[in-house]
Amino acid sequence: MTELLASLLRKRGPIRRIGVVGMGYVGIPAAALFADVPAYEHVLGFQRDSPTSGYKIGMLNRGESPLDADEPGLGDLIRRVVKAGKFRCTHDFSGIAGLDAVTIAIQTPFLNPQDLEPDLTPLADGLRQVGRHLSEGTLVVLESTITPGTTCGLAREILESESGLTAGEEFALAHAPERVMVGRLLRNIREHDRVVGGIDAASTARAIELYTPVLAGGRIIPMTATAAEVTKTAENALRDLQIAAINQLALYCEAMGVNVYDVREGIASLKGEGITRGVLWPGAGVGGHCLTKDTWHLERGVKILGGKAGGPSGSPSLFSISRAVNDYMPHHMRDLTLQGLQRAGIPAAGATVALLGWAFIRNSGDARNTPAEPYRNLMLSAGARVRVHDPYVEDYPGIEFERDLDEALRGADAVAIFTAHDIYRRLNPDLLYSLCGRHRRPVIVDGRNLVDPDAFIESGCVYLGVGRGDRNRHPLKEQSR
């Protein structure tokens, strides 16, 4: 801790005026919660007045939430803090001057994951704006998910060059990764433990001061900025690995004629100290903007910070293999569909496939990086027609959605379940026979273990499911309708 920074922070006194850059699903609840802390006098939300997101400024200043998803408590909280004059949104970044703390929550997507080059442009622009108006003794915190090394590297460089100030001496700098899930933003910020990592002890201490009042149940976990970056990217890389492990086991179970869900239940029964297994669920693939990118941030961090990490020579990392396994699952769904059509005596070319579920997560309209998209492309390449049904996804480039399930099924030769939307639990053989190609055996491919195989098999359908090695080679029964 440098004495200069400590004295500047002492001179400033307790944190009272805060800025949050990036009015997205991370920044908005964070700003509203800061504004709701009595000791914090005022919070400014900074949002670029761009054609695509400038509208948020007006909405927020009217006390309205611009977020699509239903976020319990957030609308009321925004109305309350705006009415109390404790929160305001602006596109004028000069308001950063004189603030005690500024947090930055700007997305860091990968344009092409395999080349390990994330698109840091939006984040760099945000950092430049903050740097231009940064004053002595201010705390800057990055909340975005970033490659390990970014806080002490790119972020520090931009902030110092734009402000002319030195991090760790004239301003404090830290990383406090967000851990919020759409649909439970406020609860997550309040109740999840908060990893807080400064570039030095003074920065860590100042960041702990900033976040402590908004935690209700969660505890602060202090560490270095780089350790905080590794924690965030690794917690999602590990989740992706856990899903890949059960997906690989599902493929093994199919090959060995075993029901992976029986095996999963058996493994999960190991409970208690030191023997519990973190076994997740197999499925049609892994989507979303967290697990599909955070592994690559972690891998890039090793490359930038460490050069050559230990491990079996010449083999790809366990985490990148996990990504490959999860990205293989839509291909496996294609293979199961082609096998099903073949068993039903239906040529893939010209067949109609009803793809049920475009969202990457059940009962949600979020379709970012959906595994259904590669599957659709693969089936189109096989000459099939693909009809996409999803009741939640409002729109998606290049996709026309069928909103009526019966219409999606009408005349389909095969039905592929990609997302575990509750509506698909009502699928049954009668529905398929009444709507699908009556003169043929309907084919059903279950990517989320949503339906009972035996009802479909007994009625003469062709059934295949991820991990269902016990059913995927079932005999073809006489068609009972």
Ligand code: SAJ
């Ligand atoms: N998935 C599986 N099997 C599983 C769990 C998930 O195939 O057992 C698939 C889902 O179908 C989906 C994808 O993985 O396509 C991602 O699912 P997710 O539940 O991980 O949801 P995300 O992507 O929203 O992950 C977020 C992460 N949260 C943050 O980054 C703050 C993750 O760390 C959380 O664990 C996860 O939410 C959560 O638990 O809800």
